[in-house]
Amino acid sequence: MPSNVTVVLTNYKRTGNLFRIVRAFKAQSVRPDSFVLVDNHPPLEYEFAAGRGLSRKFEDVYRFNVNAGPSCRFVGAVFNKTKYTLFYDDDMVPAKYMLESFINSASDLND
Secondary structure, eight states, X not given: OOOOEEEEEEESSOHHHHHHHHHHHHTXXXXXXXXXXXXXXXXXXXXXXXXXXXXXXXXXEEEOSSOOOGGGGGGGGTTOOSSEEEEEETTOOOOTTHHHHHHHHHHHTTO
């Protein structure tokens, strides 16, 4: 059953967390329909950039050549075709029922 959710994940300086976060979203009780990465690593600090192997885990990747700040996450939703968008940061791994809880809360609040 489709979740009707796009997850927009922002990378700043915690690239080491991204594989764990991607795995956790794929193991959710309800999986996202789309997964987008906004790669906002600091200029000239290439060790924080999401490499090709990681980038292939996402349907879309948006990269910034300058630190665009927290609002850069909204670019990840520009072409969103799902009902819901969940903006997520690179600093925590989601629990197994987080996305299901997100959808239930949205529904309880009449979207």
